[in-house]
Amino acid sequence: MRNKSTRLSDVEALEKILRSDDALDPEIASHLQELAARLPLRELISLVERCNSVRAALILRLLPRHRSIAVFDALDFGQQADLIDELGNSEVFEFFDSLEPEDRVALLDELPAEIADRLLKSLKKPARDVTGVVLGYEKGSVGRRMSPEVPDIYPEMTAREALRQLRATARDLETIYTLPVVRTDRRLVGVLSFRELFQAPDDKPLGELMKEAVYTYASADAEETARWFLPLDILAIPVVDDSRRLVGLLTWDDATDIVEEADSEDTARSGGTEALNQPYMSTPLFKLVRLRIVWLLVLAVSALLTVQVLSVFEDTLAAAVVLSLFIPLLTGTGGNTGNQAATTVTRALALGDVRTKDLWAVLWRELRVGMLLGAALGALGLLLASLVFDLHLGIVIGATLFLVCSMSATVGGIMPLVAKKVGADPAVFSNPFISTFCDATGLIIYFFIAKAVLGI
Amino acid sequence: MRNKSTRLSDVEALEKILRSDDALDPEIASHLQELAARLPLRELISLVERCNSVRAALILRLLPRHRSIAVFDALDFGQQADLIDELGNSEVFEFFDSLEPEDRVALLDELPAEIADRLLKSLKKPARDVTGVVLGYEKGSVGRRMSPEVPDIYPEMTAREALRQLRATARDLETIYTLPVVRTDRRLVGVLSFRELFQAPDDKPLGELMKEAVYTYASADAEETARWFLPLDILAIPVVDDSRRLVGLLTWDDATDIVEEADSEDTARSGGTEALNQPYMSTPLFKLVRLRIVWLLVLAVSALLTVQVLSVFEDTLAAAVVLSLFIPLLTGTGGNTGNQAATTVTRALALGDVRTKDLWAVLWRELRVGMLLGAALGALGLLLASLVFDLHLGIVIGATLFLVCSMSATVGGIMPLVAKKVGADPAVFSNPFISTFCDATGLIIYFFIAKAVLGI
Incomplete structure (x- = not known):
């Protein structure tokens, strides 16, 4: 700059x-x-x-x-x-x-x-x-990230009095731009932007200037609250306890921090690792290994499932070695379709655009999207495999692609919601897990269709 | 709330x-x-x-x-x-x-x-x-997202004069909380936070109150600039033209918007799709299909490479069908290791923690991380495959895992940097492409080792 x-x-x-x-x-x-x-x-x-x-x-x-x-x-x-x-x-x-x-x-x-x-x-x-x-507040709650230093502004004060007091006490406050107004028992009654106060007539009482407060509870989820700063275009949000008494302010810089951390964590987890919480170049090498090894082992062990599935069909493979040529293509495409859906829904969940109660609506959307994608890819697969190999194999590949895409999109779309419903992190269920799941199920579909069509 | x-x-x-x-x-x-x-x-x-x-x-x-x-x-x-x-x-x-x-x-x-x-x-x-x-400014530049409405504040003004003028004109301004100070030729000479102005003695000239400005150029990259709001804890940043004349202000809400859009795009692309730019539930079904189909086709066509690779080794596969059982495990693990590295480096690039000139440093870090991960997984693979099958197969699986992990982490780590260097989007090279690349290369490694160890 x-x-x-x-x-x-x-x-x-x-x-x-x-x-x-x-x-x-x-x-x-x-x-x-x-x-x-x-x-x-x-x-x-x-x-x-x-x-x-x-x-x-x-x-x-x-x-x-x-x-x-x-x-x-x-x-x-x-x-x-x-x-x-x-x-x-x-x-x-x-x-x-x-x-x-x-x-x-x-x-x-x-x-x-x-x-x-x-x-x-x-x-x-x-x-x-x-x-x-x-x-004193729980990790992940608004209380844990709020600024507990708030101004003492009452509805009976005039604009001039409020400005004078703010001028005297501003040094101890994190922000003076959003002003929560409280009664003497600290109950929040309204909120005032500094800009409105600054432009108001000197003798106007705050009670007439203030607006209905958008507020949050100290026990509320920090990420969910922080995501609201953008659409509502606010610099700070008053935080209250269960009796609606003012206990702090969540300011835009802490909200931005919370969102950045959450996004870094989601990104890392959907890539099958953990967030660094610090810049890459400053991260010790062993920390990088430590953050990745656990996930990698978990995924490798769960991938043993695919070895299991394939060994069940070992005779089919021996009878038609050509089937093995398509294994990475089919599992890869299933994984990609599942990841697309999972990534989209996980992000929508993080932004608050989708909720767990939307499970059935999401399932229905993703099933249709998956079938459309599967129809396109399946037609292509049918054509190519028929030309290069033969019609029977073409039918196997085409039908498998159609079913694998339909299934992967559906599963990929609802898994993040299921994860959230049972209290797990949706991002974890995003890419790597979906891939492993789609690999195993896709292979089963593939071999059943192959056995039926090729008559092995 | x-x-x-x-x-x-x-x-x-x-x-x-x-x-x-x-x-x-x-x-x-x-x-x-x-x-x-x-x-x-x-x-x-x-x-x-x-x-x-x-x-x-x-x-x-x-x-x-x-x-x-x-x-x-x-x-x-x-x-x-x-x-x-x-x-x-x-x-x-x-x-x-x-x-x-x-x-x-x-x-x-x-x-x-x-x-x-x-x-x-x-x-x-x-x-x-x-x-x-x-x-008039290019897409993706700061100018395109800035607010062109700025206050007229000069270093010769006293605090009282500046406050009076702001009170009169605040209605037309997007923010009054960050005040760029200009000379009469509009050249930026300093910046003043409203809070400092508000607490200053009435007769103090702004020239003595203002600080050295952190500013940006209208032609600068919007995302890069927006990422600086968080560490610098600023509400707005003055935007100047090439002659350092003030042309606007980039405010925190637009910066937050820019970062959210960029993060949504990165997330979507590393999941092999495009960002919705609107809430999931409001997105028409055909838009979802359209945003995914292109990537899916590109990836499926590039996955034909794996069919090609496997058909080269068809005789080896026919001679030892057991080798095909491990294909999804090996390609999956390679893909996971590559994704971990790519996700980590792509995020670090987005946050500005890594730059393209760090290519060699990243390569060296990821090579070591990959070798450590590969050693751990390879040892496990050697053990399990030896127990369930035989020592020879154990050696093939163990050695392949070691090499595949080392290669995938290295390639996954440097691909985002290479992408950025050639002007492509690092997130695109993140997960799906790396997976396809690691699949094909991993299979080649696998069959060469198998042929050597098993003597087929």
Whole structure:
């Protein structure tokens, strides 16, 4: 976004110094410090995100404190947690203290219990109390990600009074742009955008200015709530307890964070792995292996099912070896059709466009889509296999493709909904599992049709 | 987020009326109108998102105009485009006029040229001009998604003057929370958050209050810029032309929109389909088929490669039918390993954590990860196949798994980077293509090892 030609060379120089394994002599250190001081914040963050924790800690230590705090604050919670080990106690405590209460809690969630405990104890009383409020809510709930610091705005105040008070207290608030209005018992009665307050006549009471509040419960699902920020075009949403008393605000930056994490997790899981929670280049190699090996083993073991299925039909295969030529094509196409449906429905579920009660409607849609796709592919398969081999094999391939596509689309479409219904993650049931399932079932369909048509 | 027990019945009643195919008699219409008026905006949006365009138009027509505008505004551009056909001209023109200029352009992009033209002509002169500015930038650029309406704030102004002017002009601005400061020639000299302005002493000149601006060029990539909102924690970013003159602001809601669209597209493509650009339940059946059939055909045709590979080894297969039993297991595991790597790297690319110049670093990382995964799976395969079949087959399976995993992880990791380098979409090369590639190559590896070890 800046003038790239001059800046890039700075970044490159920095990266080069950081790549070398030599110990840092004072001259290089001062050169590095000078370079890092010159870089815009954006590029500094990029740079740190691409370093392992030793190097990242080195850069943070070279920066003036206000800049290193800004960089640390911008990092993913996973990378922040990695850095804790590499930084000195005093730096860690200072960084931790500078975070918003809800960001502190998100970082604590990534850390081993004893370190989390030590960090919490390092906070001064008011900061510890306010962090404790957020910590008291369950993981995945709105309460766990909300900002507990809210303004004291009452319906009896006039616009001028409210503005004066906000001006005095704004420093302690995460946002002043969305203003929840409460009664003296903290019950939420309305909401006011700062912009409306700012443009209102001085003597207008807030009770006449405020609107009906769109609010959420502290116990509500964080992702579901966060997804509403976009269509409703809101910067923050008031959070209330079960008696509708105001307990915090969920702000747009935390909502965006929640959505990004959820999308990263869904993406990773539908690719058969787990989300990194930190930038790829900064992720240790063994963490990559660890995040993948479990899924890979589970999938490989479940793929033994296909070996089982095939060994049942070993005689058929021996009688017509030509059948084995089409195995990857048929299982692959089944997998692809299933993945298309699963991916589409999983995304729709994540965005809130489809709900579990839509199961039958989705089944009916995907069955029809699958049959149409299967008819097209089956016709093609019939034609090609008849031309290259013979009509009988053409019929086997064509019919199998039709049935496999119909089945895969249907199963792929409803599996994410079934997963959600039983409390599992829909994304997990997306691609790899559907593939394995469609492989085994597709093979059974294939051999039954082959036996019938070819008379083996 | 509201009291669910009372509201849900309203929604259910509405859905029931809307599901019935009967023509709407006046009594039902008035009942429907009453129900729709009672529903909170959030649930009304949800409801419309789940309807086909005929029903959605029906609901919009029953609502008071300010509510129908709010609902229309919240819909995806794809669904808005579908609705244009169903609504009357006067409604369409009114809805279109009520959108922000950049949202108008996003909707126009979804429409056939003649309808887009008619809509543009329906705007009054100032609105048409301001929309024209946005339309002048290329698709996918920041300019195409920015808000061209910016405040006139100069460094010589005092805080009091700036506040007074903002209060007078706020109605025409999309945001007042991020304030770009310009010289009289419109060159950007700094940026000021409203909050700082609000808390500043009355007589302080803006020149002393403003900070160095983080800005972007109108020609910059929209997704790349939008991804920066989260780490930098900003509500809007000033957009400048090549001479650094202020031309607009990219606001957080448009940035969030851009990121959501990009994520939906990536998710869809790695599942081998195209993004819907509208809620699943409102998507016509034939659109679902159309978005999937092309990919499915391309993948099926490329899977003919595996038929080709297997027919080369047909004699080997005939000599040892047992080899065919492991085909789906081996191709499946290769595909899974490749997908894991491709998914991880594609997401890292989307988030900006990995760049194309990291190709060699990624290759080296993924090769090592693949070898470690392959060693684990290969050892398991060796053991199981030796126990169930014999040692020779065990060696074939174990060695194949090791090589297939090493290759798949490496190829899966670098393919997204290669795709980006040649200007293709990394997500496209993610799952389905990698699977097909790994299938064919994996089979070749398998049969070469089998021929060598079993001496066929």
